[in-house]
Amino acid sequence: MPSVLPDGEPVPDDGALPGHALAGAAGRPLGFYLHVPYCATRCGYCDFNTYTASELRGSGGVLASRDNYADTLAQEIRLARKALGDDPRPVETVFVGGGTPTLLAAADLTRVLGVIRAEFGLAPDAEVTTEANPETVDPRYLADLRAGGFNRVSFGMQSARPHVLRVLDRTHTPGRPQACVAEAHAAGFEHVNLDLIYGTPGESDDDWRASLEAAVGAGPDHVSAYALIVEEGTQLARRVRRGEIPPTDDDVHADRYLLAEQALTAAGYGWYEVSNWATAPAARCRHNELYWRGADWWGAGPGAHSHVGGVRWWNVKHPGAYAQALAESRSPGAGRELLTDEDRRVERVLLELRLSDGLPLDLLRPPGARAAARAAADGLLDPAAHAAGRAVLTLRGRLLADAVVRDLVD
Template identity: 60%
Template sequence: MAGALLDGEPVPADGSLPDAATANIGQNGFAVYVHVPFCASRCGYCDFNTYTASELGGGASRDEYAETVLRELDLAAKVVQPARVDTVFFGGGTPTLLSAGDLGRILEGIDRVWGLSVDAEVTTEANPESVSPEYFRHLRNAGFNRVSLGMQSSASHVLRFLDRVHSAGRAPEAAREAREAGFEHVNLDLIYGTPGETEEDFARSLRTVIDAGVDHVSAYALIVEDGTRMAARMRRGELPYPSDDVAADRYLAAEAALTAAGFEWYEVSNWAKEGGACRHNELYWTNADWWGLGPGAHSHVGGVRWWNVKHPSAYAKRLWEGVSPGHAREVLTDEDRHLEDVMLRVRLREGIALDGVDPAGVRQAVDGGLAVVRDERMILTLEGRLLADAVVRDLLT
């Protein structure tokens, strides 16, 4: 999420929060995020808190992971008691490297300590090669109703560039298997603007996701993060940097193809058919409360944000000693919360209320063709979506 995650104040050993933070917990919704840090291999562009088998030390066994997360959940239940859990999202890493039974055990634990709402959205991310029809059936029987598959591209050479291990046809096949297993909502992720990707490569990827019968598509421009293997290769001149102009062209192609196929954008990088929007992400984007379980996971309750120790071994050690895995936390000021609210809400289809932003910034965006004003809200135009970060800067200065 937005905000500078600098060293903050220590988290108490019991994980307790100020009373003021929990006074209205869940008023705008309550979500649970479960971080699963395991990956079969590391992609060159990835800077997430993930580990391959060779990078893990003792105390970080996949076999013990579900039990460790359940220990954090029991601690969390002593700290907060929301009226219900609206959404659960298993991310990573590759959550589906755990057995469907272990993911189901964690979900059962969340229901036991906090209670899932009757219409709770329960999602897991998955790499296409880590799932099967049988695995999907077990997940569906455990209560999962949404899956997000990392497709990235339908071009084999682009997948190789990104260090993805699945074949070009596996992602749409997995999406169809999920629907056949009874999943109500299926997302496919795309990454565009990879060096070497052609206009036709991306057009073919768009046709593939549309033909797969999914109801949600996320499409992101390739971002080269410092510290990744890809960034090092680009600094050495071994690979070209992504082009902003190409990324803009790809975005316009995605908007045209997905809109023609019955999808609507509801956040700058996300399109869905009716009823297919990711409710979990919508809670993030609208300042709800959430608890993040797992190493490196971030949480937010009532203006207090904290994050767990990053390494799975350190995370497990603390919990098996009965100590909170929280590494540090920060109390957001009113200014912090306003800034983050603007950054996130501007990107949404419903836009942001005029009374929450600088009128001069709104006029500048409207005069420049980057936004329109409708029903006392400022809403980005298509051109504005390409320049959303610039619009946010103008609204905050």
């Protein structure tokens, strides 16, 4: 697979955490991320830790099978319970991602959720999300998920235009994601997201407007819109390198972002993170906010990353190796790192600046504070927020967010 795990110190076989990791845990939210690494086909732009059936055949045996994957995830959840000891926190968010989680039976997904409920308890208002490929669900499947405790679903739409979907190697039928939103609402889902991608080679401004109009017209309460990134090692990168399709263009990305902001704001959505818009605060993705604010989460599944109290670790990537470790009552962790106070400060700057309420200026060191003052004078940060002690991106600042944050972390 093209993505590479970082180096790190070994993870103990029992997954035990240093004593300081749970200090003050009662004041931090706890979430679970469950990674489902299976896909029916590989999208050309994807570099996630995912596997098709042909890629797994002969490389992991029965242990890598998705038929028993729910049981394997359950083993790691029980390991998490032991590692976290008497931590009394109920789980506030669960997010099932992939891959294509909905290649598993709805009963498998709800069974794994049941293990989290049994081992940790779920907060009364817990947010429980799964990603879904539009072609892998139907009204019955969605109803079963809702009855099993899921209350949020995120559909991968990407584009409303068939020729754009072809470049991305997406296999769903145009119009199917919008139909899924209606089916999810009918099944009783409170919150529904549509994911969009802009800047695909061959996509025009009119194509992007059509995708935005289709997404808004479907009536989700949340829309995510991401610039296409051509990752090394992907089929899309190879096609660009061979000259079959043109590379992505930063100026085009900026223009498409402005179109998204205009269309979504006009339709009643408000940005709360650079790539995410919601109709109300209650419609925001609380699980992602947990990441962006440096809270605690346990990532279960091959290649999944976790963070608890300044300790970050990551699992082995291959489903077979992951299942083998758990079958032997060993942690599937491949490595971990202990974050210093400075590491955590830098991460707060990197992530919180992307949020609509920004970050407190007292997080910045003197060079970063001076950079923030310049950015406010240049219209990249809100001057009123700056005067009140916060760094908050303007619309122009959102377009240049990576450059702004590089200056502020100094």
